[in-house]
Amino acid sequence: MSAGTHQSGGMGTGVVKWIDSRLPVFTYLQKEYAEFEAPRNFNWFWNFGAILTFLLVMMIMTGIFLAMQYQPNTALAFDSVERIMRDVNYGWLLRYLHANGATFFFIAIYIHIFRGMYYGSYKAPRELLWMLGVVILLLAMATAFMGYVLPWGQMSFWGATVITNLFSAIPLVGDSIVTLLWGGFSVDNPTLNRFFALHYLLPFLIFGVVILHVIALHVTGSNNPLGVDPKGPQDTLPFHPYYTMKDSVGLAAFVTIMAAFVFFAPNFFGEPENYLEAAPLNTPAHIVPEWYFLPFFAILRSIDFDILFIEAKLGGVIAMFAAIFVLFVLPWLDRSPVRSAKFRPVYKWFFWIFLINAVILGYVGGKPTDAPVFSGVEGFQIIHLGYITTFWYFAHFLIVIPLLGIFERPKPVPKSISEAVLGGGAAGTTATAKPMEKA
Amino acid sequence: MGIVSTFRHTAAAAGLAACAALISTSVQAAGEAKDPENQDWHFEGIFGTVDRASAQRGLQVYLEVCSGCHGLKQVAYRNLAELGFTEAEVKAIAAEFEVEDGPNDDGEMFFRPAIASDRFASPFPNEQAAKAANNGAAPPDLSLQVKAHPGGADYIYALLTGYEDPPADKELSPGLAYNAYFRGNAIAMPNPLFEDGVEYTDGTQATVEQMAWDVTNFMQWAAEPTMETRKQIGFKVVLFLIILTAILYAAKRKMWSNVDH
Structure with missing residues (x-):
């Protein structure tokens, strides 16, 4: 594999050379996945890109085989899923891999995002890389939401009813949008048909955006735990074999955990009530979305008051979408010149507070709003905890992060990765933080 | 147009009501269901299997007590072979049910x-018939009931x-029975099980x-x-993956041992 590109074009010999001189796929793979210089100091949190790529491919493959057996018709959908579970060879495995795969995709994508937030991976020059990632998150959410509707269980139906109804809050065009989403005047067969079509389409769009995400990554290079750009070969390692090896370890460990759920607790993350067929005249006592939507669901419910001329319902919808869209502008909200939280003593604390806050938001989203937070203290209800955590979610981005950029005094940043890694721990020598220069 | 418009408004109103119900999510405080006690089931755990003797008796209970009102439409009679019934027994059980077929040549x-x-075969041709025969509450199909409740088998x-x-x-209300484990505590199904309600073929005492x-x-x-x-x-997959992870980790350690990182 060491053969370089020739003047005549094309690496390798024989057929490989023949192809490569006409379509340089081998040169591309060699350059982008083998020789690609990655910072030598990645920790295990840098595994999740590879894990997510694997999961996306797994989801598409299991999904294609499920689609061969599934019937997108309200009269048949629920039973066809049970046929997959009972009569299709290894159908139960396909379906449990697909259902748990969605859960583990979100576990991985959330870890990947929090990794980016902790180490400042969204900062210049990686703004577009980050924004493409947010696009992937949005597409994954839309895909997961529509996929959850397909089994046509009670939560499928009522979740779809509630979420599509949110769009009716949009002034003037809201009702028309809802009719368009439904393909009629309630969630019914046309809704199921179009959700199936879109659920099949969106993963391929995700795949396309992932390619853009990777192209952008290979232009800027990866961030690393120090947040200092590599200055030369002493700071990096070739991606292959070092990181292909390390990614394999992380991926195998991750898949082991996922397999344990798939085979021993396949319905752990699922809502039991979705094993009841959709009944449009029978509303479940608690309609809850899948766990990965709960923090955003909590934000939606927390705006239960009018803000000036904005009605509560519209306010909730705006807040819920704003909670994701605020991520798009994060690179410009954070003015701190230092990337990694390692050298940001104050931001580090606020990061963990934000993370805990997000977990509490998830808890809030899964509980009835008027339940007491602490048993015995009737006055303090889930909705109040929702107000606080929703406020903090936005305050973190809109108040804390911009202010930290001005007032925080970062610790000295090492001059280079090799200095920090090889220099025997004597990290920073620069007296004050300085803006990072591009390598 | 008028009909469509009315329908549209009804649908929108129903949706909005559901949305409002959700966002305020008020619980009926009265009649909170009691949590079911945790039982020690044979099928639990990573090596858990079906207790076939018990499940075979359970089929007898289903056939003699439950099947008058409750369907089991996801299960085929042939599946009973998995519980240890012979082909002849399966055929005999199936033959006791009537199913609609056709159309014939006429x-x-x-x-x-x-x-x-x-x-x-389900006991009622459709949900309306099931409701009409059962005081307005259709008895649910039993195929997935264990998976459809948070408490699972403990709940049932x-x-x-x-x-x-x-x-x-x-x-x-008339026609309802009291059951602390049911949401609202008032259940439309009358107490189905009585001492010696079935005579077990294997001689087990039918409490x-x-x-x-x-x-x-x-x-x-x-x-x-x-x-x-x-x-x-x-079990095999997870064992394989644990060993694979360990081998990959060892290889990674070896490979990385000569670089500082």
């Missing part, structure tokens, strides 16, 4: 005895053994607890018939 639908490849067992006289302050236990084991199998295969494959 264009007529007709009824015939079920065969092994049929799925369990608790419900079947949880019938009691209502407390003095609880007023029940209420025994019958509830057996039929729950049967329903668990009916809800997840691939469980044993799943766990057997899963």
Whole structure:
């Protein structure tokens, strides 16, 4: 594999050379996945890109085989899923891999995002890389939401009813949008048909955006735990074999955990009530979305008051979408010149507070709003905890992060990765933080 | 146009009501269901299997007590072979049910005895008929009931053994029975199990607890018939993955031992 590109074009010999001189796929793979210089100091949190790529491919493959057996018709959908579970060879495995795969995709994508937030991976020059990632998150959410509707269980139906109804809050065009989403005047067969079509389409769009995400990554290079750009070969390692090896370890460990759920607790993350067929005249006592939507669901419910001329319902919808869209502008909200939280003593604390806050938001989203937070203290209800955590979610981005950029005094940043890694721990020598220069 | 418009508004109103109900999410404080007690089931754990003797008795309870009102439409008679029934026994069980078939050469639908490849015939032709015959509450199909409740098998067992006289302050509508484990505590299904309600072919004493236990084991199998295969494959897969991870980790350590990082 060491053969370089020739003047005549094309690496390798024989057929490989023949192809490569006409379509340089081998040169591309060699350059982008083998020789690609990655910072030598990645920790295990840098595994999740590879894990997510694997999961996306797994989801598409299991999904294609499920689609061969599934019937997108309200009269048949629920039973066809049970046929997959009972009569299709290894159908139960396909379906449990697909259902748990969605859960583990979100576990991985959330870890990947929090990794980016902790180490400042969204900062210049990686703004577009980050924004493409947010696009992937949005597409994954839309895909997961529509996929959850397909089994046509009670939560499928009522979740779809509630979420599509949110769009009716949009002034003037809201009702028309809802009719368009439904393909009629309630969630019914046309809704199921179009959700199936879109659920099949969106993963391929995700795949396309992932390619853009990777192209952008290979232009800027990866961030690393120090947040200092590599200055030369002493700071990096070739991606292959070092990181292909390390990614394999992380991926195998991750898949082991996922397999344990798939085979021993396949319905752990699922809502039991979705094993009841959709009944449009029978509303479940608690309609809850899948766990990965709960923090955003909590934000939606927390705006239960009018803000000036904005009605509560519209306010909730705006807040819920704003909670994701605020991520798009994060690179410009954070003015701190230092990337990694390692050298940001104050931001580090606020990061963990934000993370805990997000977990509490998830808890809030899964509980009835008027339940007491602490048993015995009737006055303090889930909705109040929702107000606080929703406020903090936005305050973190809109108040804390911009202010930290001005007032925080970062610790000295090492001059280079090799200095920090090889220099025997004597990290920073620069007296004050300085803006990072591009390598 | 007028009809469409009316329909549209009804649908929108229903949706909005659901949305409002959700966002305010008020719980009916009265009649919170009691949590079912945790039972020690044979199918639990990563090596858990179906208790076949119990599930076979459970089938008998289903056939003699439950099947008059409850369907089991996801399960085929042939599946009973997995519980240890012989082909002849399966055929005999199937033949006791009538299923609609057709149309025949005269264009007529007709009824015939079920065969092994049929799925369990439901007692009512449709939900409306089920409601009409049961005081307005359609008895649910039992195929997936164990998976459809948070308490799973514990819940089914608790419900079947949880019938009691209502407390003095609880007023029940006519036709409802008191059951502390049911949401709202008032259940449309009358107490189905009575001492010696079935005569077990294997001679087991048919107490209420025994019958509830057996039929729950049967329903668990009916809800997840691939469980044993799943766990057997899963044990090998997870063991393989643990070893693979360990080998990859060792290889990674070796490979990285000569670089500082």
